[in-house]
Amino acid sequence: MSEVDRLVAAARDGDARSTARLISLVERGAPELPEIAAALGGDAQRAHILGLTGSPGVGKSTTTNELVRAYRQDGKRVGVLAVDPSSPFSGGAILGDRVRMQEHATDDGVFIRSMSSRGHLGGLSAATAAAVRVLAGVGCDVVLVETVGVGQAEVEIASLADTTLVLLAPGMGDAIQAVKAGILEIADIFVVNKADRDGVDATVRDINGMIALGERAAGQWRPRVVKSVAARAEGIDDIREAIGDHWAYLEKSGELRRRREERAAAEIEALVLGRMRARMGTLRGGHALSELAVKVAAGAVDPYAAAEELLSDLV
Ligand SMILES: Nc1nc2c(ncn2[C@@H]2O[C@H](COP(=O)(O)OP(=O)(O)OP(=O)(O)O)[C@@H](O)[C@H]2O)c(=O)[nH]1
Numbered sequence: 001m002s003e004v005d006r007l008v009a010a011a012r013d014g015d016a017r018s019t020a021r022l023i024s025l026v027e028r029g030a031p032e033l034p035e036i037a038a039a040l041g042g043d044a045q046r047a048h049i050l051g052l053t054g055s056p057g058v059g060k061s062t063t064t065n066e067l068v069r070a071y072r073q074d075g076k077r078v079g080v081l082a083v084d085p086s087s088p089f090s091g092g093a094i095l096g097d098r099v100r101m102q103e104h105a106t107d108d109g110v111f112i113r114s115m116s117s118r119g120h121l122g123g124l125s126a127a128t129a130a131a132v133r134v135l136a137g138v139g140c141d142v143v144l145v146e147t148v149g150v151g152q153a154e155v156e157i158a159s160l161a162d163t164t165l166v167l168l169a170p171g172m173g174d175a176i177q178a179v180k181a182g183i184l185e186i187a188d189i190f191v192v193n194k195a196d197r198d199g200v201d202a203t204v205r206d207i208n209g210m211i212a213l214g215e216r217a218a219g220q221w222r223p224r225v226v227k228s229v230a231a232r233a234e235g236i237d238d239i240r241e242a243i244g245d246h247w248a249y250l251e252k253s254g255e256l257r258r259r260r261e262e263r264a265a266a267e268i269e270a271l272v273l274g275r276m277r278a279r280m281g282t283l284r285g286g287h288a289l290s291e292l293a294v295k296v297a298a299g300a301v302d303p304y305a306a307a308e309e310l311l312s313d314l315v
């Protein structure tokens with residue numbers, strides 16, 4: 001049995017260290033990557049991937065922790081990736097998440113991992129996608145991806161998810177922020193957390209107003225709005241119900257297959273382009289591009305002819 005097969009088998013038996021090792025290998029683009037993908041096989045596609053996103057401190061980790069508890073009560077295996085696109089290091093806020101999720105630390109049905117923007121081949125979202133596939137492939141039924149901050153990285157990472165939850169809190173101007181950051185388009189479920197605070201109903205009204213403005217085809221999912229007080233475990237059942245409804249919609253409408261095929265296409269394309277770029281870097285001792293560039297700059301060849309020449313050498 002190869003080392004990779006051994007790791008995958010141990011990880012499937014619930015050995016967290018083997019899972020961690022596999023994730024480390026895929027996130028830094030180790031040479032074993034194709035072998036790992038083959039060992040994980042079709043299982044890598046079978047989890048329900050949940051994305052949780054929202055401003056710092058809105059309650060993502062607290063909510064994640066409660067969702068993990070609920071899924072564990074149903075006997076599901078759960079993976080959690082806490083992704084911080086703003087931080088070059090794992091630590092800080094994410095360390096706090098670790099503490100917050102301590103109650104699951106000794107449960108071998110739960111795997112928790114932090115990821116930051118440092119040192120990933122192809123960027124954080126590619127590394128996150130690879131880590132999600134490992135978790136699904138070793139037997140997680142549900143994978144929760146928590147991303148902090150409001151911005152493009154978060155939108156990108158959320159696009160890995162089958163179901164995206166956007167968390168907001170009352171009175172933070174979050175509803176407006178969400179529109180600006182393009183969050184509205186990615187949210188399948190809005191969770192207005194900290195509903196123990198003033199202004200919840202106004203925030204819910206704002207979001208519903210924005211949803212009403214959006215255009216949807218007949219039968220298309222209309223984003224759900226749910227209130228919660230994650231710190232007191234209130235509203236978690238409502239969140240789960242919304243998640244379940246969205247999953248049912250995804251399956252019934254064919255949207256699940258469509259989204260996954262779209263992601264797969266993007267991934268294959270990225271792999272092919274990456275390989276072509278690598279091969280281009282080795283053509284004629286690594287000088288193919290610069291030699292052509294000299295000719296184009298001197299007016300001896302036009303850029304289109306140069307590109308055709310390079311392409312014909314690559315394929
Ligand atoms: N009042 C109130 N506080 C809450 C609620 N949910 C979470 N909190 C508190 O809000 C703080 C931040 O919660 P986290 O779950 O760490 O928030 P987060 O979104 O994961 O934060 P980052 O990962 O740092 O962006 C903690 O002190 C929580 O106890 C809630 O429903 N009501």
Ligand SMILES: [Mg+2]
Pocket residue numbers: 060061062093097146
């Ligand atoms: Mg957090």
